[in-house]
Amino acid sequence: MSALAVAIHAVAATLWVGGMFFAYQILRPSMPLLDGPPPRLKLWLGVFDRFFPWVWGIVIALPLTGYWQIYSDYGGMDGVGPHIHAMQGVGWVMIVLFGYLYFGPYAKFKTAVVDEAWPAAGEQLNSIRRIVGTNLILGLVTTAAGASGRLWVL
Numbered sequence: 292m293s294a295l296a297v298a299i300h301a302v303a304a305t306l307w308v309g310g311m312f313f314a315y316q317i318l319r320p321s322m323p324l325l326d327g328p329p330p331r332l333k334l335w336l337g338v339f340d341r342f343f344p345w346v347w348g349i350v351i352a353l354p355l356t357g358y359w360q361i362y363s364d365y366g367g368m369d370g371v372g373p374h375i376h377a378m379q380g381v382g383w384v385m386i387v388l389f390g391y392l393y394f395g396p397y398a399k400f401k402t403a404v405v406d407e408a409w410p411a412a413g414e415q416l417n418s419i420r421r422i423v424g425t426n427l428i429l430g431l432v433t434t435a436a437g438a439s440g441r442l443w444v445l
Contacts, residue, residue, distance in 0.1 A: 293364050300356035303349040304437070308430035310342055315427050319420070332412045336404045339397060339419075347393075350386045357382070374440020381433045385426050392422045 318338065322331045357379065365371045400415035402408075 293360060296356040296359040296363075299352055300360065303352040303356070304430070304434060307346060307349045307353075308427065308434055310345070311423050311427040311430060314338065314342070315420070315423055328409045328413060329407070332400075332404050332409060332416065335416060336401060339400075343393060343397070346389060350389060353382060354386075372440055372443070374436045374443060377436050377440070378433050381429050381436075385429050385433070388422055388426050388429075392419060392426075396422065 322334070325331045325334065361368060361371055361375065365375075368376070396415045396418035400412055400419060403412035403415060
């Protein structure tokens with residue numbers, strides 16, 4: 292069961308952080324190729340509508356598999372290193388930020404795109420961009436901690 296938990300945890304983290312990296316570093320800079328705000332904003336809505344259900348599954352899978360490993364493999368929080376505590380804390384911050392993004396700026400963005408209120412949609416997209424950028428940095432730091440933390444000398 293632990294091997295399965297580790298695999299699910301690693302794949303879930305990779306999908307979330309990789310998806311954010313793709314959106315922020317690859318897709319976003321390519322948007323000027325589309326002519327004007329309406330097609331760009333509609334494309335972003337399509338991307339978010341496909342990516343966010345995956346993220347909801349991921350934000351459920353990561354804590355479940357992480358705590359499974361902590362309690363089944365290490366006997367609880369006292370048995371893990373500081374990198375696991377750091378991953379857990381940063382992971383919860385990322386989850387809270389995603390929840391805020393989803394129920395706040397994304398909900399407003401979706402409504403604005405459907406209503407063709409392009410300036411309002413653009414404002415919300417800027418909020419989403421900042422949150423995704425923050426979560427991307429946090430996700431990269433957490434991934435590095437998870438991969439290298441057992442080698443830390445404290």
